[in-house]
Amino acid sequence: MALLRLHLLRPPPRPLPALSSPWRRALPATAAAAPAVASSRLLCSNSNYPAAAPSPSIVGGLLDYLNESWTQFHATAEAKRQLLDAGFKLLSENDDWDLQPGGRYFFTRNMSCLVAFAVGEKYRVGNGFNIIAAHTDSPCLKLKPKSASFKSGHQMVNVQTYGGGLWHTWFDRDLTLAGRVILKAADGSFKHKLVKVSRPLIRVPTLAIHLDRTVNSDGFKPNLENHLAPLLATKCEETTVNSDDKKGSSSTKIAHHPLLLQVLSEEIGCGTDEIIGMELNVCDTQPSCLGGGNNEFIYSGRLDNLASCYCALRSLMDSSKMSEQLSNEKAIRMIALFDNEEVGSNSMQGAGAPTMFQAMRRIVDSLMHQSMGEGALERAITSSFLVSADMAHALHPNYPDKHEEHHRPELQRGLVIKHNANQRYATSAVTAFLFKEIARIHNLPVQEFVVRNDMGCGSTIGPILASGVGIRTVDCGIPQLSMHSVREMCGKEDIDTAYKHFKAFFEMFSDIDQKLNVDF
Template identity: 50%
Template sequence: MFKSIKFVQTSLILKSRPIQFNYSTKSNIRNMEQYLAQAKEFTSFIDKSPSPYHAVQYFSEILKSKGFIHLSEKQMWDIQPNKKYFFTRNQSCISAFAVGGKYKAGNGFNIAAAHTDSPNFKVRPVSKVESVGYQQVGVETYGGGLWYTWFDRDLTVAGRVIVKSSDGSYESKLVHIKKPILRIPSLAIHLDRSVNTDGFKYNTQNHLVPMIASKLSEPVESKDKSESKTVDPQDVNSSTTKHHAVLLELLSKELGCSVGDIQNFDLSVCDTQPAAIGGALDEFIFSPRCDNLGMSYCAMVGLLNVKDSTLAEEENVLNVVLFDNEEVGSSSPQGACAPLINDTISRVNTSMFSSTFKPHELNNFIDLTLRNSFLISADMAHAIHPNYTSNHEPLHRPALNKGPVIKYNANLRYATTGPTSFVILDICKKNGIPVQEFLVKNDSPCGSTIGPIISGSYGIRTVDIGNPQLSMHSIRETCGVADITHGINLIQKYFEQFTKLDNIKSDLE
């Protein structure tokens, strides 16, 4: 009686009649296809970079494969023209630089700087929490996240673990448990009838504690025989007294070590859902950590795309710096408040310093380099939101897939000035790169970036830019497929063309 004749017929009809696109839609699809390959590379990078440590490791491996020499900050540097180098700090910050073939002490640095961190939850030093039969993991909020978006997500952990080796030494190893092991469940509407009228309210201390297992599933005795030999259950400093055994066993399995070998860790909570390209016309990237792995990726690929022949004729140093801890103020050795850029400039000038110069002249050359340098502060920007248009300044509404955004703020929350924005506008005009402009409304607060920090500390000319995105600081953000390519092209052309463009004169100089 209930034969699916109509449904079958409908299905057959749909299959036999291909969708008819009008000309403009076909054009959109054709135009978007040229950006998909780069966008897919970006989503692959996102999936491999669940923490700043993983992002830095990803870039380190690529830089080595492209001929960049790995430097140590604990050793002396021997820097040569027409060579490429990189170093890392804290495993979460990386600086890569290519020395122009015609570089001389005192010449400038063409810098593009971004940051590797994003808002998330950090596993607490003592994370062992229990409540009404559940084992939970105590976490601390990091940065200004849209924390409500973390409810009812399939979560896991990633980061670095300090492991004791068989020879008694210690090693920092990266870890990423890819299966969903954590969840922050929301409260059923039946128990909170006013949630849709009064808003979703939560307390970050009490309501953001992910569950990892039930109390009944906790192992009575560890399966790891070596643990009993190396861990004293009464030792308040041992991992087993601070964290649930089930979490430690998952980490030890992933790392290939015993639970007793785990000394400490820096772990972040992250989503297990991979980044994806979506929208009916494949225009959008749905992904975690667009802010700010999006601009970190564009900056590094832009540097890697510079041809060796171009570098041979370059007079400046081309430099990408990816800092950590921007989301919490940048005040760390690996953050933008640290003198990393100045340290790099000093060490490069020292290495390139001619023996014919007098020793006291070195500081003069370092000052010259700072004055001759330029910085792009690359951090994602706010795209116009279709459902909240009134939250945007009417004449400054960046759109997805329309190119990078120059960010302005009269109160210096961004470091952009007329001359520095002209540099970007001119490069984009000469190379056919779409570009947009943004500022907030007068009655709206404005976020900030590492741009004002660096420009204010060293007097380096700075412009703030970034690709547009929606849902900034959500666990799942949205950016444009085409903008990945546009962002890369802008950074690449900046590296290739800025030195020759840098001829803006002022009567006040």
């Protein structure tokens, strides 16, 4: 696979309305306190770094982002809007790129994958990329291509499971649909449009305990094919397509309930006949919010992994919004947000595709105004560093035995560096040290995680990207509880800590990296 990728490498939407979310009353009126001044002693150097300026909390922005980003498409579109507002230039993968030192650029793929980057003013061909990578998708239910079904006089919606969700948590929730549709105009042209039905539209009801007396003793074990179909309505519409009329009807009308098409058309502002294709996720309608006795927790769906996406996005924008912030930068700062991590990343828009590496090649080629010797891209990759950011398992107070005794990350204690001897995570001693050195200088807390030997270990996009062409990688994540539930939770302080750590990574990693040489 690595050889294949090396071979491949060689050859403004309208702003969304402001949310009137109740959580804003719970946010502090003042900015977060500045991090403590770092000690002058460095493990790699005796140099001093200036104290960082106070950083405002980004928790409010994260909640807005979560409430806009019900699907991977909406998450990418919202990131696109924010990048445009911040002055980044939108590129097309189909066009020639004319890049300049000091420039800020981005592109999207499939409207579910995004790569953004800022070129240092002192960049020279062969210098590295400092990258934070995350993923935009989360476990959910998705509509099947033929979603219309009937059970005992009820209109049901056929769904398929996506990823490894805790599917029992989707029962008895006020659910709805969001995603994208393809529209056909009267002139024969086609249009791609995002849609989000905000009101509760569907629900997966549980069976009453009176009809399932042993559920509490035997466990709730629904059949995912028979018991997970959401209920849309009871009465069948008179407009339902009959078998005699199918020849004259569009395939969309045959595949989906007319009532569903009507709801979608009203939301989009088009005729039902214009909808010729769709890709919809089932979504929970409950807004993301703050909670807990001290309002110290974030309750939300899709924290895995939109919390990491937003921290990466904000850290890139805020570390390069003024020209002087890039004036001494020798590297290229980049974020890469991929789709389909929850199902293995093997897609055009997933981390298994050479998207990021193709972008790196094109960037090097565009900035190579004259010959800089052989192997410019290979030298750049060897000098690069990747932070694979994906949520981490916090210690569960009701199940402490599920964690290895000496590696128990906790909420509100900072980013978690993930280790695995069998390379389920891509962290090494060197990459962990470099990432922790940034935290030490800025007095930021860091935790470490190792899975128990008697339990299986999950993985991330880190090993996929690290092994593609050999980029040094550290796997890390914000600690959370209820991972892959329809409703997850994490600590508010950990969001700001991750943001500060990521921003510091962009601002100072180039200087730290040159002080440690392993192979020469």
